[in-house]
Amino acid sequence: MVHNCHVILLIVLSFIFLPCMKSSQSNDLRPYIIQMDVSTMPSPFATHESWYFSMLSSLSVSLNDQDAPTHLYTYTHAMHGFSAVLTASQLMQIEQTHGHVATFPESYAQLLTTHTPEFLGLKPNLGVSAASNHGSDVVIGIIDTGVWPESKSFNDEGMPPVPERWKGKCESGTQFNSSLCNRKLIGARFFRKGLKQSGNRVSTKNDYNSPRDFLGHGTHTASTAAGSPVPGASYFGYAYGCAQGIAPMARLSVYKAIFLDETQKAAATDVLAAIDQAIFDGVNVLSLSLGFPNMDYYTNVIAIGAFAAMEKGIVVVCAAGNDGMAYSVLNGAPWIMTVAAGTVDRDFFAKVTLGDNSKNIHGRSIFPSNKTVYDGDLYYGRGNKRMESCDIFALNETTVKGKIVFCSAGDDMSEQISEANRCEALGVIIVDNKKTFLLPGEYNVPAVIIDPTDVQVIKKYIKEGRTAKASLIFGETELGLKPAPRVASFSSRGPNYISPSVLKPDIMAPGFNILAAWVPNKSVQMIGNQNLYSDFKLDSGTSMATPHVAGVVALLRSIHPDWSPAAVRSAMMTTADIIDNTGKPITDMVASTVASPLDFGGGHINPNRAMDPGLVYDTGSEEYIDFLCGLRYTSRQIGVVTQKHGYKCGKASLDLNYPSFIVIMNGTSEVSRSFKRVLTNVEDSPSKYRAVVNAPAGLKVAVIPPVLFFKGKGSKQEFYVRVDVNIKGKGKGITGKFLGNFGFLSWIEIGGKHVVRSPIVSASTLQ
Template sequence: MDCSFFFSLLYFFLLSVGMSAALVADDRRTYIIHMDKSAMPSLFPDHHSWYMSTLSSLSSLNGVLPTHLYTYNHVLDGFSAVLCRSQLDQLEKMSGHVATYPETFGKLQTTHTPKFLGLEPNVGLWPEANFGDDMIIGVVDTGIWPESESFRDDEMPPVPERWRGTCESGVEFNSSNCNRKLIGARSFSKGMKEAGLNISKTDDYDSPRDYDGHGTHTSSTAAGSPVQDASYFNYAKGTAIGMAPKARLAMYKVLFFNYTYEAAATDTIAAMDQAIADGVDIMSLSLGFFETPFEQNPIAVAAFTAMEKGIIVVCAAGNGGPHGFTILNGAPWITTVGAGTIDRDYAAEVTLGDIGDLTVSGKSIYPLDLLVSRVPIYFGYGNRSKEICDDYSLDPKDVAGKYVFCDSGVNTFETDRAGAAGAIFSTDDSIFLQPGDFNNPYVAVIPEVGNSIKDYLIKAKNTTVSIKFQLTVLGTKPAPIVVWFSSRGPDRKSPWILKPDILAPGVNILAAYAPNRGIAPIGDDYDYLLSDFALLSGTSMACPHVAGISALLKAVHRDWSPAAIRSALMTTAYVIDNVNGTIIDMTTGIAGTPLDYGSGHIDPIKAIDPGLVYDLEAQDYINYLCGMNYTNQQIKIITKRSNFSCDQASLDLNYPSFMILLNNTNTTSYIFKRVLTSVVNSSSVYRAVVNAPSGMKVVVEPPAIAFDGKYSTAKFSMTVEVDAGVGNVRIQSDSIVNYGYLSWNEVKGKHVVRSPVVAAFAPYPRA
């Protein structure tokens, strides 16, 4: 329901029932309620259910019911709600209530993804990890703009003594461009030059300097220093800050402008090889090569060595979605990241009529603070041979200098052709629009709002429109959503492992940019405005979020392997969005699946303390390669070993997710054998909890496992039987058939170790 319509109804309701109901409405306030989780009655399956039941038990006053806003699982135990005073009095007397705080307001102080991920300056992962201090993140990308404020080294301690890298000189770049934040910068272009690229003729820099802005953006996302009052033309205004703001950065440039921004495999391997030698702790690669057998994939080969050295390699899943089998970087020793939205959007406020008869809001990312006040608006209703805003439906004599309302979707070509001053589009597709779509002053409204505008314009002839641009909206719902372009699994070359591993913010992310590179298109001729910060989207943006979070986890758990850190991220991820439904797929508008979002959306606060991990060593991956029927030669290329054994060949890798490939028979059965490792100091007991849909039978043995203390291990087996004729069956070659979850729940403890169990049709590749 449109907010203005709701409040209009509320206004007339208050007039009809008198002042007593008005006083009830005036008495309603938003509160944050802290609860004692240990007081939750055992009949509730989870704390959210308990909170909702508590709210529903409160009496209404003149028909006014409590309104639930959010359930908090991380930064505090409790929830927020809108309550009347009498309802609050009832709540405060209930068992389990700890404290209540009224809503407060302050100035926006962040560009929001840290807040969306639960990162707080005074509690949790940030202070415990000392904001990533002493961690070194190597970014393999398009270079870096060292003068950006995101790379200031204010109050940074000296460069770690273990650092072995350097800051090389080149075109428009020298060693003085590095500091205690940007501690290394190198450029790798020999392969591209051999392929015929003349870097100087492309206007790119034959040096680590960033010509495109992409590498600057990803670097600052991972570990940028805080920058106050950052924005994209006043959108998303706040303090821009990286995931690990005290971590060090090293740039390895391998991408140069050649109209497609391709990287040579030779350059990429050289860059990763150098990063290993320099001493990075994390590698972030927002690029990928076409999926080939692993020994032919430069990132997969180099990442294996990095893994053996204890380096965490995080890669973008690719932007080939929404179709299946589009995953890039699917090697199991790589953490593969898909992209989702956050609960922030950008808007304009539209007022119709000279005295503000109707005010609505819609999506807009038009970069100029344009004064639109009482400009004539055109809507050609009545008898028409074609929809308004269809190609060549507008007469320039009717619309020149006016705003146009289009009730049949987005057609910027037609409004531009006809010389309109701007346009308001009624569309279901506003969620897909990006900053570059707003080269002129457009506003996109959802059809429900569009119908209100249409009704008004039919009745009010010769009316005007006023528009206020550059608005940022927080708390949008639902969020996160799997964005349409994010590549989906299964991986064509390694379908026995569920990919992507995890979802992270990757839509309209604000971060540093090359200030001499045009970012905001303006006008019909697409001139470009410049900015120090940009809103960019892609799995490229999701990848450095996970790289930065991995740096924080590594700072806290120095002895954890890359597999342990990936496991912590995966088994603590969430699949429920901020409207308490399964994370949806932007393309279909319905619940997604683990082939879309992997184990779920990253949750840094929980990942710091996962309880148990599925750990892996190099030999485990070798056993997997053997199980894939890789030849000795192929394995030698990947592992750099000649004295390995395939006696333990197995496709059942000790991974934090479970994948069953269905065959053409009606029933498929598979037995998984896994090992869990405790990462807490005390002894513990866990019980298996299976959430399996119809058509999937899951049996876990033993159903309970015990651990003596930190680094003690326990084995279990899980038998999964899938009936392809029952349940969520879609017999397309690229469709998931069924999925459920296995959780290990700590007895008398807080830890829940959750893994998706997925059954899908997939090709059976051979190396």
């Protein structure tokens, strides 16, 4: 059974708590996190923990001790301080103690993996999670950098015996014994022969000659897809909650094909060997958060291996890439499910307190909450008359050392932080007018990013003429932020360079600041000269989005084992969300403009609706081969991809039975294209659907016939779509240099609940 972190609402505080913590029986007692400045610890105390206990023991209590404070934890590395259950008066006494820095009321939520299952609408006892028994006995193969088997995310408590059909095994190697596998982690192999032959050394100095993960990436992706529940997970206090994979009852088999060698490259031979082994072992889903540069499918080992996997009924899910530009999408073969990255409704914040605490500014930060910059001198600029530039080598080290620097808006926030670090600044406040973001590891000094609208508050405070002081308080996590999701700035956009006649990416999933398991012996961040370590890490990329989709595929596979990989993809694409949590179209993370299917494919994944799509666009090997013929591949080239050698093209067509439509402009402003599609009913009962087109000016769409009738499960109906594009003076910028429009074709069930939606896109050729 799955250990669900059920949510309990405590009305008194309006916080969401998990049962991972015991709530007080008293109405007056509350749990708090107390952050302390250990440099102020009185000399009689040998340790800061003894100081905390002495502080708690001195607090006033009632005669019957029913309100006696209860110590919970002492924090030494993630932060300096402690947590305790206190009354309001006891809290006030502690806050008046010399050395008190900050108080955080304890709040808990099911954050990603601590939060994305919740954001995706996955509930333990409802919908697709319950119907699939959380992906029970589906095997997800992860081709990545290996696994850290001791992570709590891979514990097998409550899992039944390994299915008899499973052929995989665990290989022993450097610091990895086959006994480390269990009923959750049922396979672990490593592939490095190709890398070794390339002349690069792989040793215990820079990686493990075993399935053990050195880089952390593979552990992160595996736990995102199918990690077991882990209460109390966080990244130095951020995103605190119960970490859980999308399909927590699914099995994992890890194939290490990426090693940290001298060139930091993965050998294609090793990647292909990993795919080959995974197919043999019997995985149901294959997740690859990696990609080779855009190349023809007959030279791309992922495309080749994925074709063979598809023919065995294995759904192959791959990352779209992190280039963030048009025509940069990777892994675009139409038999692969290509995943874009989006944001979630969660972010991390810090507070800038000016002077005597009368002015507070809310800013963004993921600086580890084990350090608060308290009452530091605020440096505004030379003579405090203008804001200081914090670009590389712009600051005077002698002037700003030991101070909090208030920086004007610059081109690169990472460089600004580096400059503050070079000058040994106490902290830095950065103005961001581009809505960009930093990775958690880039916060190597205490840094808070504020909006331009808050600049005047600080300016006014400084002009008051007093000695400017500021405190930076970290560690705040907020949920329910709007708008969400948005397309992540780094997520690669379509069209696909190799075959632009198929819309890519296919789907968008959470990929921004995702909390998942990490290797405990690899530093996640450096503060000054101190390396920080954590069992969980926040990470971003289409690498993080991919295992979310793989986990959802596992849920669907458990419910619909007879569906083909194309049917699974269709179900997810045609039921995806195209609006955010404000009820408006999904936007771009940076530009805040309306995003396009070239950015998010069918939309943001909606697992519960994908379980019951009504109709699917199914596709098989023969259609994919006709597609390769349409790409004018030779018989030999087709044989390389399909293993069908000597194949002679009798039919060539770039018009696949795909759940999307795209018209490439080829340098013109007017063009027409016709499509043929076939829909298959996956419901038991007969049904009738009506076509509804939502298209902007410049995009004319005709559907014939406009009504389809399906007799029962498995019945098929074909239809035709004609798209006429005229973008003269009506073009809308979609992505980069591309001009075009987009709309949607929806098949709406008459008298029923199903809506089967497909994007229609026009886009210019590569500039």
